[in-house]
Amino acid sequence: xxxxxxxxxxxxxxxxxxxxxxxxxxxxxxxxxxxxxxxxxxxxxxxxxxxxxxxxxxxxxxxxxxxxxxxxxxxxxxxxxxxxxxxxxxxxxxxxxxxxxxxxxxxxxxxxxxxxxxxxxxxxxxxxxxxxxxxxxxxxxxxxxxxxxxxxxxxxxxxxxxxxxxxxxxxxxxxxxxxxxxxxxxxxxxxxxxxxxxxxxxxxxxxxxxxxxxxxxxxxxxxxxxxxxxxxxxxxxxxxxxxxxxxxxxxxxxxxxxxxxxxxxxxxxxxxxxxxxxx
Numbered sequence: 001x002x003x004x005x006x007x008x009x010x011x012x013x014x015x016x017x018x019x020x021x022x023x024x025x026x027x028x029x030x031x032x033x034x035x036x037x038x039x040x041x042x043x044x045x046x047x048x049x050x051x052x053x054x055x056x057x058x059x060x061x062x063x064x065x066x067x068x069x070x071x072x073x074x075x076x077x078x079x080x081x082x083x084x085x086x087x088x089x090x091x092x093x094x095x096x097x098x099x100x101x102x103x104x105x106x107x108x109x110x111x112x113x114x115x116x117x118x119x120x121x122x123x124x125x126x127x128x129x130x131x132x133x134x135x136x137x138x139x140x141x142x143x144x145x146x147x148x149x150x151x152x153x154x155x156x157x158x159x160x161x162x163x164x165x166x167x168x169x170x171x172x173x174x175x176x177x178x179x180x181x182x183x184x185x186x187x188x189x190x191x192x193x194x195x196x197x198x199x200x201x202x203x204x205x206x207x208x209x210x211x212x213x214x215x216x217x218x219x220x221x222x223x224x225x226x227x228x229x230x231x232x233x234x235x236x237x238x239x240x241x242x243x244x245x246x247x248x249x250x251x252x253x254x255x256x257x258x259x260x261x262x263x264x265x266x267x268x269x270x271x272x273x274x275x276x277x278x279x
Contacts, residue, residue, distance in 0.1 A: 001102050003028045003147070005085040005093075006072035008065060010036040012089040014043055019092050025053060027098040028085060032075050034068040037061040064164035064277060069143065073153050084150055086143040091193055093145055100189040101147045104135060111152035111181030112173060114141035116190040138185045139177070143169040145191040152181045160231070162275035166217070167224040174232045201252045210252045215262040219278060221245065222266030227275065242267065 005028045007020060025031055034057045035044060041058065048054045057071050069086060076084045083105060087093060094115075101113045146169075153159075156175040159168050173183050201208050213221070222242050229238025242263075249259055269275070 001083065001105055002081050003083045003085060003098055003102075004030045004032060004076045004079070004081045005087060006032045006034065006069065006076070007087045007089060008034050008036065008068040008072070009038055009044060009089045010062060011038045011040060012044065014040075014047060016092070017044070017089055018047060020087060020089060021048075021051065021054070023095065024085065024087065024093045024097070025051060027093070027095075029053070029081070030055060030079070032057065032072045034072050035059060036063055036065075036068055062277070064161070064168075066159040066161045066163050066165070066168045069168070070158045070161065073148070073150060073158060077150050077154060082150060083147050084153075085145070085147050088144045091144045091191055094189055094191065097145060097189055097191075098147070100186055104184060104186060105147070107182075107184070109181050110149055110184055111176030111179075112141060112146050112148050112183045114138070114146040114183065114185050116185070116187055117142065117193050118190045119193060133187050135184050135186050138183050140170045140173040141183055141185065142193075143172075144193060149181070152176050152179070155179055155181075163224045163227065164220060164275070164277050165224075166220040167228045171228055171231060174228075178232070201248075203248070203251070208248055208252070210248060212253060215255065215258040216278065218245075218249070218259045219262040219266040219269075222263045223270045223275070224266075226267065226270035230270075 005024045009017065021031065031054045033048060033054060035041060036059050038044060048056060055075065057075065059068070073084055085093070085098065097115065104110070104113060156172065156179050160171050163171060177183065199210055199212070201210050225242050226235070226238050229235040246260065246263055249263070250256055253259060
């Protein structure tokens with residue numbers, strides 16, 4: 001099985017990036033790093049110069065996660081790779097990731113293989129504890145530490161560049177499923193991951209995860225959340241999710257007015273179909 005790994009970087013912390021590279025480089029044939037206009041580009045170049053199996057693509061500006069992932073996939077496809085491990089700059093892959101995925105890669109019509117996600121702050125998600133081993137089909141997964149079938153990526157037209165960031169991973173999962181591919185979670189391997197600076201709050205007896213993202217990130221979450229619903233025919237459910245997020249932002253988040261302003265802007269841009277990078 002011919003496998004490449006990709007890492008998308010944007011002003012990465014060098015020590016964590018090195019840990020990331022070291023964790024995956026012995027598991028794959030090659031690594032492609034796509035940098036989105038980092039200000040510390042010379043540090044990245046210096047770091048990767050000591051490795052023999054890294055190919056770099058340097059963008060002059062931040063083109064977004066979707067375009068960066070598409071560039072990595074296009075390079076992988078051109079080099080006749082069959083599968084690509086997609087990593088972000090902060091996620092350190094477990095030592096047995098590719099070996100574990102390889103056990104299931106020959107199954108028919110698999111679009112993506114993903115693993116359990118263990119939050120750095122909160123540990124394993126409650127719903128995952130019921131599936132300790134084996135595999136299960138899931139509707140969606142995040143791209144970090146997933147292994148994507150490049151035939152499936154090509155078949156669905158790649159990642160949605162217009163989204164820029166947020167919902168990019170969920171969108172391609174849904175596109176693959178609509179094209180007859182499966183998203184399979186392998187419960188025997190886990191990724192240590194962190195989403196924002198989140199915390200758990202309680203409301204009406206239920207736990208709610210509050211992410212404390214920046215205002216601009218909430219813009220993309222709202223805009224692309226609605227766009228995701230429009231693209232995959234669940235617009236009303238998407239609008240409900242956005243409204244719920246706004247409610248809990250008002251209730252628990254800080255810097256409420258700036259975040260609500262950006263969320264309103266995201267809602268408006270979704271209605272008028274204004275996508276891409278916010279300018």
